[in-house]
Amino acid sequence: MAINPSDAAAVTAFNRFGLGARPGDLNDAARDPRGFLLEELWTANVALIRDHAPPSGAEALQAYYLEQQALRAERAKMAAAAMQTAMLAPAPPAGPGMTAAPAIRGPSASPPPGPSAASPAAAKAEPPKAPASKPAVEQAQFLAEAQARLQKQLEARAGFVERLVAFWSNHFAVSVAKSGELRAAAGPFEREAIRPHALGKFSALLGAAESHPAMILYLDNQNSIGPDAAPGKFAGRGLNENLAREIMELHTLGVGSGYTQADVAEFARGLTGWSVAGPDSESGAPGGFAFKPNWHEPGPRKILGKTYAEAGVEQGRAILDDLARHxxxxxxxxxxxxxxxxxxxxxxxxxxxxxxxxxxxxxxxxxxxxxxxxxxxxxxAPRVKVRTPLEFVVGAARATGFAPHDPGFYLQALNLLGMPLWQPSGPNGFPDMSDGWASPEGMKARLDIAWAMGQRMRGGAEPLAVLKSTLGETAASPETVQAVSRAESREQALALLFMAPEFQRR
Missing domain, CATH: 1.10.8 (Helicase, Ruva Protein; domain 3)
Incomplete structure (x- = not known):
């Protein structure tokens, strides 16, 4: 399995640009490492998930809305039943010197005050939960998306395109921690907005990402109403600048590029009306993008010195197109x-x-x-970049040929390593600097995960063979080879390999 020392670029191809080599991959790439990456890059539809794809984002949100409606109906039913039970209950017996209160018999009587188990407040405080054997619909969707993504990463020839998908998904970050809707929509966001456009024009990627329900919900644009639009005047609701600000600061121009707060506010006005069709929407299929004309701030918008005529939903799109080309x-x-x-x-x-x-x-x-x-x-460039938790976990799985049937271990490992799937701490996504992952606490967590992976992935994986098939004869230091070969067990050998500097850095 060893490769010629002069072909060490194959290791760089997989570790720096891809997701790590699988057994036999280095030999395939050694002849032309750059061509190997470019061949994957220019393969038609290489970024798409087509086999056993989970439901679409609209379908996922529709299922979520239906489940929420069913839960609300069940809560109302339980509250009504509790109320009826309280109304029909016999009065407690009177004590000495007390007069027995008449039993409440009719529906016109008022329930006793206070947060009793029979009150609607108590019923609301303890909503019914889905049976333990059946996860909530948004969690089921999340797990299906996680498994589809993991399978795609493990099967990728080089992993360069999957790295680009992950890069763009983090660039246009959304978080499942915000709501059940986001937990249902984050996976479809990556499949529908990122993957089809990750190798196309940036303007198309930008437009798809910003108009996807997941992004609109994450940055609250569904609540943004033009101050001079009729609903804004009557409902007292106002402009929300989150989406406009993050587009300019994070997704396009970047900090310090010359735009002003006035530009952000004008852009936010141009994006008013960009929303998501809810369960009772009359402006589109539930779960999809919806434009609400009566919420849109009327009039032209002036941004970065250019004036954009009033054009409804197209006004926002015109601004996006210019930002994409700036x-x-x-x-x-x-x-x-x-x-x-x-x-x-x-x-x-x-x-x-x-x-x-x-x-x-x-x-x-x-x-x-x-x-x-x-x-x-x-x-x-020197190999000083530290693999992100995603690259680390997936790289280890690819190195050993470990293909889990469910994403549970993969998700748990990412959680423990501080990179929970589709759950960054903010719109700026996960850090892309090595010091974001190479802290003492972070490396301790990696050691724990490396040992756990060594135990799970030991079947059929001979550690020295894994080392040679992933690092070749050139990237592994004599110290690493010696440590792996002298390990007391196969599990320990794999853990030592996964924690080796040559495996951790790219």
Whole structure:
């Protein structure tokens, strides 16, 4: 399984740009490591999940809405039954010197005050739960999406495209921690907004991400009403700038690129009316994108010196298209790509080259990714980047051929390592700097997970063979080879391999 020392670039191809080699992969890539990555990159529909795909986002949200309606109906039924029981209950016997109160017999009588078990408040405080054997619909959707994603990552030839999908999913971050709706919609968001456009034009990716129900719900745009729109005047509800601000600060231009708070507010007005069709919506199928014209702030919008005419939903789209093509966006995206794949401190000349490719190709993301892996500077940089928890766990599974039938261990490992699936702490996503993952606490957690993975993945995996098939003869130091070969058990050997600096860094 060993590869020729002169072909060490194959290890870089898998570790720096991909998700780690599987048995036999290094030999396949050694002849032309860059071509190996580019072949995957230019494979038609390579990012899509087609086999056994979970339900669509709209279907997932519809199922969530239906379950919530059923739970509300059950709560109401239980509250009514409790009320009826209280009304028909016999009065307690009178004590000495007390007069017995007449039993409550009719529906017109009032229930006793206080938060008793029979009161609607108490019923609301303890809502019925789904049976333990059947997870809530949003959790079932989340698990199905997690399994589909994991399977795609394990089966990917190089994992370069899957790394790009994960990069863009983190760039347009949403969090399942916010609500049940987001727990149902986060997986479909990645499948429907990110995967189809991860190798296309950035303008298309941007438009798909910002108009997806998951993003609108996460950044509260469904509550944003133009101050001069009729509902805003009568309901006292106002403008929500979250979506507009995060688009400009995180998704396109970047901090310090010259936009102002006035630009953010104007953009937010242009996005009013962008919403999600609820269960009783009359403006679209439940769970899908909906534009509410009467919520949209009327009039032209002036952003970064350009005026956008009133055009309803198209006003927001026109602004997005211009932001996607702005030079500051090109620099921001190029910087993030180099930081993710190459070095925490991106080389200015490599960033400038990628930014130019971005602009010259009208934001063609496959062209930009191709330029990155075709540039020598991306290959010769020292291996100092620390694998993220996702890359670490998936890389270990690929190295040993471990393919779990459910995503439970994978999800638990990511939780313990501080990178729970689709659950960043904020809209800026998970950190992409090594110090975000290489803290003493983080490395201790990795050691625990490495030992757990060594136990789970030991079947059929001969540690030295795994080492050679993933690190070859060149990347593994003599100390690492010696430690793995002298381990007291197969489980310990695999854990030592997973914690080796050569495995942890890319």
């Amino acid at each position: 030079p500051a966006t090109a620099r921001h995206i190029a910087t993030k790509l180099v930081r993710h794949f190459v070095a925490d401190d991106p080389a200015p000349d490599l960033v400038a080259m990628l930014a130019k490719r971005f602009q010259d190709s009208d934001g063609d993301l496959a062209v930009v990714a191709s330029a990155l892996v075709s540039d020598d500077r991306a290959w010769v």
